[in-house]
Amino acid sequence: MDFRAALDLVRPVNCAMIGFAVVVGAFVSKPAVFSWFQVGLGFLTGFLICAYSMAVNDVYDVDVDRVNRPGRPIPSGRISTVSAFRVSLLVLLAGAACSVLSLNPFAVAIAALYAFLSWLYNSRAKKTGLPGNLIVASSLAIPFIYGGVVVGGSVGASLLVMMALTSFFAGVGREVVKAMADVEGDAKRGIESVSRTRGPRAASFVGAGFFLLAVVTSWVPLLVGLANWYYAVGVLVPDALFIYLAASIVAKNDASNAYRVKKIALAGMTAGLLVFVGGAF
Secondary structure, three states: OOHHHHHHHHOHHHHHHHHHHHHHHHHHOOOOOOOHHHHHHHHHHHHHHHHHHHHHHHHHOHHHHHHHOOOOOOOOOOOOHHHHHHHHHHHHHHHHHHHHHOOOHHHHHHHHHHHHHHHHHHHOHHHHOHHHHHHHHHHHHHHHHHHHHHOOOOOOOHHHHHHHHHHHHHHHHHHHHHHHOOHHHHHHHOOOOHHHHHOHHHHHHHHHHHHHHHHHHHHHHHHOOOOOHHHHHHOHHHHHHHHHHHHHHHHOOOHHHHHHHHHHHHHHHHHHHHHHHHHOO
């Protein structure tokens, strides 16, 4: 098996973001006793289950990727579908093992839910369009909660909840916009994205609306006095970016701009993670 192809299959940058979100959630939950061992296991659990989601996505979407992304590992011939499936199982088992090692039954339950939603989305729910987008976006919110649970912190902390909600809304917006660039390939699998069923203009308004919801929720910690000065200043960067992306996709709702907005949104979400880290202290 080509190791580089397997690495490309799991999209390690995306997985690192999920693992990092777990770490942020751990800090924000403010546990009575902070355990770096538990944080490390949490990072690995998030990273590896995300890797499972990415790999199994390519297995189910091979016909779609032949049209939309022919350079991906399976359609390009760099890795077989069988090998890709084996990789997905390997990282799933490794992620499950890391969760079990935390010796926290609630954390194990959340990790199991995360893995189940990943399978559900890729195997069935992706075809439903917006409901599938909501499932994907939940995978951006769950790591924050998991981080709080795995270290025994307060998962009811308002700042933690608002961070999870902000990431959820930004994720839904990105998924809706992303589908605008994938219409041709999505037709191969019968995926009923907003863009396919309602048209690109309607999809642009839905995506923009969720981007703006993320901006609104990001300001709640400031309005209720939960955020520090670093958060107050830093949040301006991702918020300005998402406002710009909302305006951009509404003004120009074609596939090329949707692809550009999708990529920039990922950068905005990464910036948001860094802001959340500052807000945790």
